[in-house]
Amino acid sequence: MAKYIVKRMAIGMVTLLIVSTVTFFLMFLVPGGPFLAEKAPSAATLKALEEKYGLDKPVPVQYKNYMLRLLKGDLGTSLKQRGREVNDIIFTRLPVSARVGGWAILVAVVLGVTLGSVAALNRGKAIDNVIVFLSTCGIAVPGFVVCTVLMYFLGAKLNILPTFGLTSYKHYIMPVIALSFYPMSYISRLMRSCMLDVLGQDYMRTAKAKGVSQWAALFKHALRNAILPVVTYLGPLLAYTLTGSFIVEKIFTIPGLGDSFISSITGRDYPLIMGTTIFLAFLVITMNVVVDIVYKLVDPRIKLG
Amino acid sequence: MSEYLVDIQNLRLSFFTPAGEVKALNDVSIQMKQGDVLGIVGESGSGKSVTAYSLMGLVPEPGRILSGSIIFNGHRIHEMSEKELRQIRGNEISIIFQDPMTSLNPVFTIGNQIEEVILLHTDKNRKEARERAEELLSLVGINEPKKRLRQYPHELSGGMRQRVMIAIALACEPKLLIADEPTTALDVTIQAQILELMNELKEKIGMSIIMITHDLGVVASMCEKIAVMYAGKIVEYGTAEEIFYNPQHEYTKGLLLSIPKLTATEHEKLIPIEGTPVDMLMPPQGCPFAPRCQNTMKICLKEMPPYTDINEDHYSACWLLQKQAYMTMKDGVAR
Numbered sequence: 001m002a003k004y005i006v007k008r009m010a011i012g013m014v015t016l017l018i019v020s021t022v023t024f025f026l027m028f029l030v031p032g033g034p035f036l037a038e039k040a041p042s043a044a045t046l047k048a049l050e051e052k053y054g055l056d057k058p059v060p061v062q063y064k065n066y067m068l069r070l071l072k073g074d075l076g077t078s079l080k081q082r083g084r085e086v087n088d089i090i091f092t093r094l095p096v097s098a099r100v101g102g103w104a105i106l107v108a109v110v111l112g113v114t115l116g117s118v119a120a121l122n123r124g125k126a127i128d129n130v131i132v133f134l135s136t137c138g139i140a141v142p143g144f145v146v147c148t149v150l151m152y153f154l155g156a157k158l159n160i161l162p163t164f165g166l167t168s169y170k171h172y173i174m175p176v177i178a179l180s181f182y183p184m185s186y187i188s189r190l191m192r193s194c195m196l197d198v199l200g201q202d203y204m205r206t207a208k209a210k211g212v213s214q215w216a217a218l219f220k221h222a223l224r225n226a227i228l229p230v231v232t233y234l235g236p237l238l239a240y241t242l243t244g245s246f247i248v249e250k251i252f253t254i255p256g257l258g259d260s261f262i263s264s265i266t267g268r269d270y271p272l273i274m275g276t277t278i279f280l281a282f283l284v285i286t287m288n289v290v291v292d293i294v295y296k297l298v299d300p301r302i303k304l305g
Numbered sequence: 306m307s308e309y310l311v312d313i314q315n316l317r318l319s320f321f322t323p324a325g326e327v328k329a330l331n332d333v334s335i336q337m338k339q340g341d342v343l344g345i346v347g348e349s350g351s352g353k354s355v356t357a358y359s360l361m362g363l364v365p366e367p368g369r370i371l372s373g374s375i376i377f378n379g380h381r382i383h384e385m386s387e388k389e390l391r392q393i394r395g396n397e398i399s400i401i402f403q404d405p406m407t408s409l410n411p412v413f414t415i416g417n418q419i420e421e422v423i424l425l426h427t428d429k430n431r432k433e434a435r436e437r438a439e440e441l442l443s444l445v446g447i448n449e450p451k452k453r454l455r456q457y458p459h460e461l462s463g464g465m466r467q468r469v470m471i472a473i474a475l476a477c478e479p480k481l482l483i484a485d486e487p488t489t490a491l492d493v494t495i496q497a498q499i500l501e502l503m504n505e506l507k508e509k510i511g512m513s514i515i516m517i518t519h520d521l522g523v524v525a526s527m528c529e530k531i532a533v534m535y536a537g538k539i540v541e542y543g544t545a546e547e548i549f550y551n552p553q554h555e556y557t558k559g560l561l562l563s564i565p566k567l568t569a570t571e572h573e574k575l576i577p578i579e580g581t582p583v584d585m586l587m588p589p590q591g592c593p594f595a596p597r598c599q600n601t602m603k604i605c606l607k608e609m610p611p612y613t614d615i616n617e618d619h620y621s622a623c624w625l626l627q628k629q630a631y632m633t634m635k636d637g638v639a640r
C-alpha cells in the first residue's frame with residue numbers, strides 16, 4: 001500500500017511537470033500581454049514592468065526560473081493584483097469554492113445514489129421513468145441554462161432566493177442546485193444501471209435463500225457492490241467541484257477559485273493562470289490516488305500496484 | 306401434520322412473460338419423508354429448478370402459482386407471507402446453487418457470509434457465530450478454517466467456494482437441502498470430491514436432500530428415489546433401482562440410452578434422443594413427449610396420459626402403460 005502511494009505520487013510529479021511545462025509554453029502563444037489593458041502604458045513603463053517581472057529575459061531562462069521556484073512550492077506573484085502571491089490568492093479563493101462544491105457533492109451523491117437505486121428497484125414503473133427522464137435532462141442541459149432557469153424562477157419571478165453573493169445559507173441554495181445537477185444525474189444513471197446489474201446477480205439470490213430480508217439484502221449486499229463505479233467517478237468529481245465551477249461562480253458572482261481563474265485568463269495574469277492550472281492538476285492527481293485507496297477498501301478484489 | 310416432510314400436490318405454475326404464458330409446471334406432485342434423498346432429472350427447461358425454488362417460496366418474477374399446494378415440514382408454503390418464509394429459508398430448508406463462482410458476494414469475507422445466516426436464525430452472538438462458522442468449514446473439509454474465514458471469495462477456488470456454499474446451507478441444520486446442479490460448473494475431479502462430501506454429510510447429518518441434475522450418474526450414486534421431469538411434468542417416479550433397471554416411460558428409456566451405462570464394461574453406443582425440447586409457450590395438447598416419442602399413438606396427441614402405478618413406489622405417465630387404453634386402441638400407432 002505505502003509502496004503504491006509512493007509510486008503514484010512519483011507518477012503524479014511527472015504529470016505535474018508536463019502540465020506546468022505545457023502551460024508555460026502555451027502562455028507564449030496567447031496573443032496580447034498583461035500590460036496591454038485599457039490604457040496602454042508608455043514604452044518606458046512597459047520596459048520597466050517587464051524587467052521587474054523578468055518577462056524581458058529569454059524564454060529558456062524564464063522557464064528555468066519558473067520551474068526552480070515551483071519546486072519550492074512558490075507559484076509566483078500576480079501581475080494584476082500587485083504584490084499578491086498566487087499562493088495567497090488560491091488559498092483565499094479555494095475555501096469559498098470548496099464550501100459550495102462540498103455541499104453540491106454531498107447533494108449529488110446522496111440524491112444520485114438514492115434516485116438511481118429507487119429507479120432500479122421500480123424498473124419500468126412510473127417513478128423509474130420520471131427519474132430516468134430527469135437525469136437525462138440533467139446530463140443534456142448545459143450548466144448555464146440550469147443557472148439561468150433557476151435565477152429566473154427562484155430569483156426573479158418568485159423572488160425567494162438571492163441571486164448573487166454568498167453571505168447567508170440562502171445564497172448557497174441555487175449555486176448548490178446548479179452545481180449538483182449534472183453529477184447527480186450522472187450518478188443516478190450510473191447507479192441505476194449498476195443496481196439493475198447487481199440485483200440480477202446470483203449472490204442476491206443466495207441472500208434471499210438465506211432468509212435475508214429484502215431491505216437488508218439491498219443495503220448490505222446490493223449497495224456495496226453497485227456503488228463501486230460511483231466511487232471511481234468521485235475522484236474527478238471531487239477535484240472539479242471543490243475547485244469551483246467557472247460558469248456557476250461567474251453567474252452567481254461567487255468569489256471562488258473558478259471566478260478568479262476566468263479573470264486571470266482575460267487579464268493575461270500569467271503567474272495566476274499557471275498557478276491555478278498547476279494547482280488544479282495537483283488536486284486531480286491527489287484525489288485520484290485517494291479514490292483508488294478508498295476503492296480498494298470497498299472492493300477487496302482490487303489489487304493496488 | 307402430514308406424514309411427509311415435503312408434500313407438493315398438483316402444483317401448476319406459470320410465468321406470464323411478454324411473449325405469453327410459459328407453463329413451467331403442469332400438475333407436479335412430490336412427496337418426501339424425513340431423510341429421503343430424491344433426485345430430479347430431466348433436460349434443460351423441464352422445470353427442475355422451478356419446482357425446487359417453489360418449495361422455498363422463491364418463485365422468480367413473473368411466475369405465479371395457479372393451483373396446487375406446497376407443504377413443507379407442516380408449513381403451507383404457498384399461503385405464507387414473505388416474512389414468514391424468511392424464517393424458514395436458510396433455516397429449515399436451504400439450497401446450493403449451480404455456480405459457486407457467482408453465488409457468493411464478492412465484497413464480503415467468507416466468515417461474514419456464513420455468520421450472516423447463523424446470526425439471522427439462531428440467537429448466537431457474533432463470537433459464537435464465528436466459532437460455528439469455523440466448525441462448519443472444518444465439516445465441509447476446508448483446511449485452515451480460521452484463515453479462510455477472513456478471506457474473500459475471489460481468493461478461493463471453485464470447489465472451495467462450493468464447499469463454502471454447502472457450509473452456509475448447513476449452518477442452521479436444515480431439514481431439507483436442495484442442491485441445484487451443485488457440480489455442473491466444476492471440474493470433473495472437483496465434482497467427484499463435492500459429491501463425495503455430500504454423500505458423507507448425508508450420512509452424518511441425516512437430512513433430506515433434493516438433488517437436481519441432468520446427470521443420471523450423479524443421482525445413481527446418491528439418490529434413493531428419482532423423479533424424471535419432462536416439460537413441467539413428472540413423467541416417471543420410482544426408486545433408483547426401478548428407474549435404472551425397469552424404466553417405463555419412453556423419455557426415461559431414451560435418457561438411459563443416451564448416457565454411458567454404469568455397468569457396461571464394453572464400449573456401448575450412446576443413442577441421443579432425437580428432436581428438440583418442447584416449446585413451453587405452446588405445449589402440445591396431449592403427451593408432451595409425443596413429438597419425440599418412437600411409439601406415439603393417436604391418443605398420445607389428444608390426451609395427457611394419466612399416471613399408472615407400476616408398483617408401490619413406481620409410477621409413470623405414458624399411454625403405453627394404460628392397459629385398457631392399449632387394448633381398446635383401435636386407431637393403432639400414429640406413425
Ligand SMILES: Nc1ncnc2c1ncn2[C@@H]1O[C@H](COP(=O)(O)OP(=O)(O)OP(=O)(O)O)[C@@H](O)[C@H]1O
Nearest residue numbers: 320329348349350351352353354355365366367585
Ligand atoms: N424467471 C423466469 N421467467 C420466465 N420463464 C422462466 C423463468 N424461470 C424459469 N422459466 C421457465 O420455466 C421453465 C422451467 O425452468 P427451470 O429453470 O425450472 O428449468 P430447469 O429444469 O431447472 O433447467 P436447467 O437444467 O437449464 O436448469 C423453462 O421453460 C423456463 O424458460
Ligand code: SF4
Nearest residue numbers: 592595598605623624
Ligand atoms: S404417452 Fe405416448 S407419446 Fe407419450 S411417451 Fe407414452 S407412448 Fe410416447
Ligand SMILES: [Mg+2]
Nearest residue numbers: 353354355485
Ligand atoms: Mg435449473
